[in-house]
């Protein structure tokens with residue numbers, strides 16, 4: 001017997017007469033001779049109604065089914081007379097796999113996001129979170145499709161590494177109890193903060209590549225936009241300058257949002273109605289406008305002239321604070337903004353030095369409601385200047401000998417960026433806390449599941 005998902009049944013004009021369906025009970029109500037059971041199987045937002053006639057052999061147990069229980073049904077798919085559903089199932093046989101006790105935490109009422117985080121193992125059973133995770137799957141697929149269609153090669157960069165790409169020292173170290181004397185790898189290892197350095201090596205051989213994987217940062221910032229483990233998409237392109245890099249980033253974001261809107265329309269509708277009523281407006285704004293491009297210097301001038309009271313005064317030479325970034329994208333331009341050419345002192349060693357000797361060819365993309373969505377740059381491809389920048393940034397050149405080598409043997413101008421996947425999830429769903437777009441989030445003090 002073919003297993004059918006609710007999504008498949010709902011999208012059929014003529015579903016097969018009989019089907020085997022499995023799912024979890026959302027509600028049950030009884031009439032004199034029937035039990036009506038709504039189940040959901042996670043394949044889509046809608047439930048399907050099962051009608052169990054009292055003549056079914058285990059009807060006594062069926063009539064006691066509780067919310068959260070798991071059953072499978074062999075039955076006839078018939079047109080539903082009820083509103084809002086096309087098909088329902090007349091059960092011939094119902095297998096009860098597991099009866100959930102009455103203390104199942106997800107009874108029919110609204111639960112706060114905070115509460116649901118404490119039951120991360122069960123929250124995908126709710127409408128909201130099942131939608132989040134279906135959208136997450138679709139968005140991942142969209143990322144791969146985009147790059148595949150553009151001819152980029154998907155590469156796997158290491159998770160264990162001995163280098164610190166961002167040079168910020170925010171790394172989780174990795175140890176092995178089985179190797180008591182000395183290091184397993186003969187030098188200290190950590191979890192990667194970015195796959196960029198390795199992606200560069202691959203781009204300098206294969207041309208256009210991207211990596212999409214988990215990254216780890218031990219920054220102790222307990223905000224709604226930071227996680228200790230997050231997924232990042234990092235394209236790296238040879239023969240590509242900063243402007244072309246921004247072109248790719250803009251096209252990429254518009255493409256994956258468009259595809260996700262099309263393929264997850266039912267799920268997204270839920271967010272537009274119940275989570276953020278301006279969601280569709282925000283997404284349209286992103287799709288329809290050309291992103292603004294301003295230099296860091298212009299950004300600081302705008303902030304200074306704004307008359308806005310900030311917690312931190314904007315000063316040239318300092319990092320833009322989240323409040324500054326949000327002012328620029330939400331208040332000043334009301335659309336996505338690339339800020340480029342940052343002072344070299346506030347950016348990592350690998351960014352290309354501009355001819356002013358003061359700024360580097362960096363770009364950050366700021367978007368409404370999130371702030372920084374992308375960080376990227378053109379890379380320093382000139383051996384001598386890279387060496388000098390490493391010295392200035394107190395980077396141990398011996399340890400990065402292989403990175404320097406790439407600037408000796410066939411170096412070429414190249415660029416790339418990193419987009420926080422969990423942040424674009426927040427943008428696409430309107431969910432305001434990163435903990436609520438990650439199945440099992442890792443944040444300071446939280447690694448329960």
Ligand code: 4AD
Nearest residue numbers: 194196226227230234373374375376416417418420
């Ligand atoms: O700006 P970042 O630190 O850039 C890099 O790591 C570069 N090596 C990328 C590259 O050029 N290949 O991080 C890139 C993006 C940020 O813009 C943000 O969206 C996300 O990664 N990000 C985080 N997301 C969630 N939690 C955190 N703690 C994050 N830190 C960065």
Ligand code: MG
Nearest residue numbers: 364372374375
């Ligand atoms: Mg950044």
